[in-house]
Amino acid sequence: xxxxxxxxxxxxxxxxxxxxxxxxxxxxxxxxxxxxxxxxxxxxxxxxxxxxxxxxxxxxxxxxxxxxxxxxxxxxxxxxxxxxxxxxxxxxxxxxxxxxxxxxxxxxxxxxxxxxxxxxxxxxxxxxxxxxxxxxxxxxxxxxxxxxxxxxxxxxxxxxxxxxxxxxxxxxxxxxxxxxxxxxxxxxxxxxxxxxxxxxxxxxxxxxxxxxxxxxxxxxxxxxxxxxxxxxxxxxxxxxxxxxxxxxxxxxxxxxxxxx
Ligand code: NAD
Numbered sequence: 001x002x003x004x005x006x007x008x009x010x011x012x013x014x015x016x017x018x019x020x021x022x023x024x025x026x027x028x029x030x031x032x033x034x035x036x037x038x039x040x041x042x043x044x045x046x047x048x049x050x051x052x053x054x055x056x057x058x059x060x061x062x063x064x065x066x067x068x069x070x071x072x073x074x075x076x077x078x079x080x081x082x083x084x085x086x087x088x089x090x091x092x093x094x095x096x097x098x099x100x101x102x103x104x105x106x107x108x109x110x111x112x113x114x115x116x117x118x119x120x121x122x123x124x125x126x127x128x129x130x131x132x133x134x135x136x137x138x139x140x141x142x143x144x145x146x147x148x149x150x151x152x153x154x155x156x157x158x159x160x161x162x163x164x165x166x167x168x169x170x171x172x173x174x175x176x177x178x179x180x181x182x183x184x185x186x187x188x189x190x191x192x193x194x195x196x197x198x199x200x201x202x203x204x205x206x207x208x209x210x211x212x213x214x215x216x217x218x219x220x221x222x223x224x225x226x227x228x229x230x231x232x233x234x235x236x237x238x239x240x241x242x243x244x245x246x247x248x249x250x251x252x253x254x255x256x257x258x259x260x
Contacts, residue, residue, distance in 0.1 A: 004056070005239075006030045006081040008073075008125075010064050010117065011091025013037040013045070015190030016140055019228025020088055023236040025055035029086065032077045033059040056081070064091040064117035065109055074124045084125045085132070086239055089118035089162070090140040094192055096199040099153045107154040114158035115165075122169055126178070135178035136239050139166050140231070143186045143219075143254045151203045163250045170248030179247035181238055186254025187216045189225045222255030 006029060012021040013035030025031045033046060042059055050057040058080055062073035077084055092114045095106040118139050129135025144152060145159035162182060169180035187193055193216070200211045217223050230253055237243055252258045 004028060004030050005085040006032065006077070006083055007086035007088060007239075008032040008034065008077055008084055008121070009088040009090055010034045010121065012088075013042050013059070015192060016185065016188055016228050016231050017088070017090040018045070019232040020090060020138075020140070020235045021057075021232075022049055022053070023229070023232030024086065024088075024239065025049055025053035025057060027236045027239065028055070029239070030056040030081050031058075032073075032081065032084075033057060034062055034064070034073065035059075035091065036061060064121075065112040067116070067120050070117060070120045071124060074121070083128065083132070085129065085134065086136045086138070087121055087125050087129075088138045088140065088235060089121055091117060092140070092192065094152070094155050094196050096151045096196045096203055098151055098203060102153060110154040110158055114155065115161045118162055119165055122165070122180075126169070126173070129178045130173065130176040133177045135173065135176075137166075137169055137173070137178065137180040138235050138238055139163075139180070139182045141166070141182040141184050141250060143184050143252060143257050145182060145184050146250060146252065146258045149219075151200070166250065167248045174247060177244070179238070179244060181246060181248070182250040183231060183234055183238075184250050184252045184254060184258070185226050185231055186220050186252070186257045187225050188228060188231065190228065219257045220255035221257070221260065224255055226253050226255065 007024045009021040011017040012033045021031045062069040141162045142159045144156045145163040148156045166182040
């Protein structure tokens with residue numbers, strides 16, 4: 001590699017995206033962060049990541065639910081870093097409710113951020129990766145891209161769709177040095193999971209402690225949460241040349257959940 005590669009990681013101001021961004025920066029890439037949050041907190045995190053890793057790190061708060069902002073995000077990143085070599089489609093939101101009570105506006109938002117944004121960002125960056133003869137598209141799907149749980153109809157739909165996108169893009173990139181894979185985490189204790197504990201308690205008539213023990217970790221035979229560092233390490237591996245024959249895969253990091 002004769003230049004530092006550039007990665008964009010959507011939804012990297014928190015949780016898994018932040019862990020992936022840090023791991024890619026530590027592996028020698030420049031990173032465009034994305035996501036919402038307090039401006040000063042984001043700047044502090046950006047500066048710390050740059051200091052720790054020696055990478056050039058920037059942040060752009062484009063709203064991944066909006067195709068026009070995704071297009072602007074791509075232009076801003078190219079202007080800032082010159083190219084986009086690695087795309088990590090990670091931004092995601094969740095709502096837990098029985099389908100008959102599921103708010104349609106939350107359905108629309110989940111489909112836009114968790115599913116359509118991955119299609120748009122890949123659509124807008126793929127030709128340049130193919131022309132370069134090297135690229136990586138990494139979709140952060142979920143164990144819920146492989147199996148379902150009740151009360152997560154929109155999320156499970158969106159994540160299954162992302163695995164379909166992953167397989168298609170893998171085939172389109174196969175002869176051009178561009179791989180596309182989905183990482184399928186089980187439960188990782190991030191703000192996204194912490195927020196759904198009270199909603200799940202309500203939907204299932206349980207206490208919050210029961211939700212953690214009997215719903216979340218009950219799904220994972222290891223009885224442990226996965227960590228953002230573990231997801232970051234897999235993403236960094238997928239960007240190495242050793243991983244170039246891994247494409248079109250949905251890779252669970254779920255403590256054995258989907259083996260059952
Ligand atoms: P999180 O809530 O900690 O982080 C979500 C990130 O997405 C934040 O940076 C947030 O600002 C950003 N975001 C939200 N809406 C956005 C929008 N419209 N535009 C741009 N950015 C937006 O969540 P997380 O747990 O780190 O989840 C990250 C991804 O991992 C999601 O796709 C989620 O579905 C997936 N995932 C999480 C788990 C888990 O257990 N935490 C398990 C499987 C899959």
